[in-house]
Amino acid sequence: MASARRTQPRTTYHHGDLRAALIEAGLALARDGGPQAVVLREATRRAGVAPNAAYRHFSGHQALFEAVRAAALGALAQAIEAELQLAEALSDPIERARGMLAAVGRGYLSFAQAETGWFLTAFASGAFDVELPPDPARTADKGLNPFELLGYALDAMVQAGALPADRRAGAEFLAWSAVHGMALLIIDGPLRRAPQAARAALGARLLRMVEDGL
Amino acid sequence: MASARRTQPRTTYHHGDLRAALIEAGLALARDGGPQAVVLREATRRAGVAPNAAYRHFSGHQALFEAVRAAALGALAQAIEAELQLAEALSDPIERARGMLAAVGRGYLSFAQAETGWFLTAFASGAFDVELPPDPARTADKGLNPFELLGYALDAMVQAGALPADRRAGAEFLAWSAVHGMALLIIDGPLRRAPQAARAALGARLLRMVEDGL
DNA sequence: TGTACATCAGTGAACGCGCGTTCACTGATGTAC
DNA sequence: TGTACATCAGTGAACGCGCGTTCACTGATGTAC
Numbered sequence: 001m002a003s004a005r006r007t008q009p010r011t012t013y014h015h016g017d018l019r020a021a022l023i024e025a026g027l028a029l030a031r032d033g034g035p036q037a038v039v040l041r042e043a044t045r046r047a048g049v050a051p052n053a054a055y056r057h058f059s060g061h062q063a064l065f066e067a068v069r070a071a072a073l074g075a076l077a078q079a080i081e082a083e084l085q086l087a088e089a090l091s092d093p094i095e096r097a098r099g100m101l102a103a104v105g106r107g108y109l110s111f112a113q114a115e116t117g118w119f120l121t122a123f124a125s126g127a128f129d130v131e132l133p134p135d136p137a138r139t140a141d142k143g144l145n146p147f148e149l150l151g152y153a154l155d156a157m158v159q160a161g162a163l164p165a166d167r168r169a170g171a172e173f174l175a176w177s178a179v180h181g182m183a184l185l186i187i188d189g190p191l192r193r194a195p196q197a198a199r200a201a202l203g204a205r206l207l208r209m210v211e212d213g214l
Numbered sequence: 215m216a217s218a219r220r221t222q223p224r225t226t227y228h229h230g231d232l233r234a235a236l237i238e239a240g241l242a243l244a245r246d247g248g249p250q251a252v253v254l255r256e257a258t259r260r261a262g263v264a265p266n267a268a269y270r271h272f273s274g275h276q277a278l279f280e281a282v283r284a285a286a287l288g289a290l291a292q293a294i295e296a297e298l299q300l301a302e303a304l305s306d307p308i309e310r311a312r313g314m315l316a317a318v319g320r321g322y323l324s325f326a327q328a329e330t331g332w333f334l335t336a337f338a339s340g341a342f343d344v345e346l347p348p349d350p351a352r353t354a355d356k357g358l359n360p361f362e363l364l365g366y367a368l369d370a371m372v373q374a375g376a377l378p379a380d381r382r383a384g385a386e387f388l389a390w391s392a393v394h395g396m397a398l399l400i401i402d403g404p405l406r407r408a409p410q411a412a413r414a415a416l417g418a419r420l421l422r423m424v425e426d427g428l
Numbered sequence: 429t430g431t432a433c434a435t436c437a438g439t440g441a442a443c444g445c446g447c448g449t450t451c452a453c454t455g456a457t458g459t460a461c
Numbered sequence: 462t463g464t465a466c467a468t469c470a471g472t473g474a475a476c477g478c479g480c481g482t483t484c485a486c487t488g489a490t491g492t493a494c
Contacts, residue, residue: 013455014470041447050472052449057470061448125402147404173399174420178388180403181395185387188339189394190361206388213427227488228437255480264439266482271437275481 010048019057021047026068031117035124038065065124072122073145076111080149081141083107097160098211100153105179105207108146112183113199119183150176163214171214178210224262233271235261240282245331249338252279286336287359290325294363295355297321311374312425314367319393319421322360326397327413333397364389377428385428392424 015021025046029037040061044051058064083106087099112119144152154171157163163171185191186199194202229235239260243251254275258265272278297320301313326333358366368385371377377385399405400413408416 013472014457018470039447040449051447052451052473053471055449123398123402170416170419173396173405173416174392174423176403177395177399177420178392178423179395180398181391181393182387184337184394184398185391189337189390191387202384202387205384206391209388209392209427210423211427213423213425227439228490232437253480254482265480266440266484267438269482 015047015049015053018047018049018053021049022054022057022064023067023071026064027071027118030068030072030121031115034117034120035065035069037117038068038121040064069121069124072118075115075118076108076122076146077144077149079111079115080104080107080146081144083110084149084153093160094162097153097156097162100156101175101211102207104146104150104153105175105210106203108179109183109186109203112187116187120187123180147172147176167214174214175210178206182206229261229263229267232261232263232267235263236268236271236278237281237285240278241285241332244282244286244335245329248331248334249279249283251331252282252335254278283335283338286332289329289332290322290336290360291358291363293325293329294318294321294360295358297324298363298367307374308376311367311370311376314370315389315425316421318360318364318367319389319424320417322393323397323400323417326401330401334401337394361386361390381428388428389424392420396420 022043025043026038028046029039029042040054041051043064044054047053054064058067080103083103084100087096087103090096090099142149142152150172154163154168154175158165158168182191182203186194191199191202236257239257240252242260243253243256254268255265257278258268261267268278272281294317297317298314301310301317304310304313356363356366364386368377368382368389372379372382396405396417400408405413405416
């Protein structure tokens with residue numbers, strides 16, 4: 001079942017960059033197994049190394065997991081930022097701001113569907129405490145985490161006059177709730193078997209609801 | 215750590231109602247440990263019975279878990295229905311319908327906070343397939359699951375003219391997304407440490423957003 | 429009403445599993461002189 | 462430039478853990494005659 005799929009055997013005694021290799025392996029495990037699949041022993045197997053070698057680089061399983069989670073969160077940030085960039089190019093300020101908010105939502109929902117394992121890993125218990133990883137390859141350009149990107153879009157809404165300033169406070173939580181909830185309905189809930197088109201339509205409707213309702 | 219806390223030893227060889235006792239024990243485990251804590255061996259320990267005795271009543275761990283989950287879902291339905299009943303007493307039709315929708319949301323959010331373990335168990339992977347348990351003690355009066363209760367409130371909205379009929383279809387998913395997402399932000403997300411008053415205020419604001427945005 | 433016996437609900441002991449983690453170790457690296 | 466040696470990154474073997482599950486069994490129940 002859990003095939004080892006280790007990389008080609010090393011020729012050197014030292015690995016080179018075991019820490020990165022373990023995170024990479026953990027990321028691969030998370031990708032198609034979610035948080036539960038991030039298993040220290042399997043990560044070392046894939047890195048072609050004895051299980052206890054991991055303890056040179058992580059204090060234990062928990063520490064490895066946190067690193068993997070941070071990386072997954074970084075991947076989500078990158079996905080959102082990619083969507084965001086398209087919207088930021090718009091010239092009309094209001095359209096631009098609205099587009100940005102929708103982009104964050106769309107990026108979030110697409111990522112949840114395209115990278116379900118990472119998504120669930122990113123938000124495994126306690127995930128919201130996690131800082132973005134300093135690794136520039138995984139941190140998106142703006143250096144913001146997904147939550148902060150949402151705030152960024154909301155700020156743009158206020159600046160453009162598309163959102164009354166007195167509704168700005170706490171608006172992240174409302175928008176995030178809606179989108180996060182729908183992501184879970186899609187991943188594991190009643191929308192699990194809904195066709196892609198139906199999901200997309202509901203997603204768009206949800207984003208409109210948020211925009212109107214904020 | 216996981217203290218056995220078994221009930222007083224049996225005097226009879228036969229247990230009496232082991233099936234119910236195991237579900238009850240599983241429910242207790244879920245209550246303060248979430249879905250992960252529903253462990254077959256521990257449930258038998260608490261029922262004062264050998265581990266394999268469970269196999270007389272359940273095909274395996276999975277089947278026991280499903281039963282526990284169904285019961286947890288039933289408890290949520292009951293909590294929602296209790297809120298719902300208050301709102302149904304209102305005389306003005308529009309106020310009544312609006313009150314019902316808000317009641318479902320409030321019931322959902324309160325349950326998530328008051329019975330976090332059960333809440334997470336009810337929505338553990340694949341939960342939405344689960345039928346309500348036939349056990350009348352756990353099934354709420356209307357015999358509807360939480361999702362259906364939400365639909366019931368939305369129907370009332372349409373009947374009262376508080377929601378355009380053409381927006382009715384799929385409205386469950388939008389409302390559910392918002393409320394479910396906020397429940398998770400509260401349980402495990404950035405609102406984890408928010409004071410109770412702040413949560414309640416955000417919850418009310420979220421429900422208003424849903425109502426306006428639907 | 430009493431007895432034979434099939435059926436049912438439990439017991440006791442053991443299994444293999446894969447995990448995270450610890451121990452004492454060895455091979456490789458790089459720095460001081 | 463060469464050598465001694467501290468330091469670092471890996472190895473190999475083993476641990477205990479608790480789990481779900483299986484096996485052959487025994488005690489209790491209830492039904493047929």
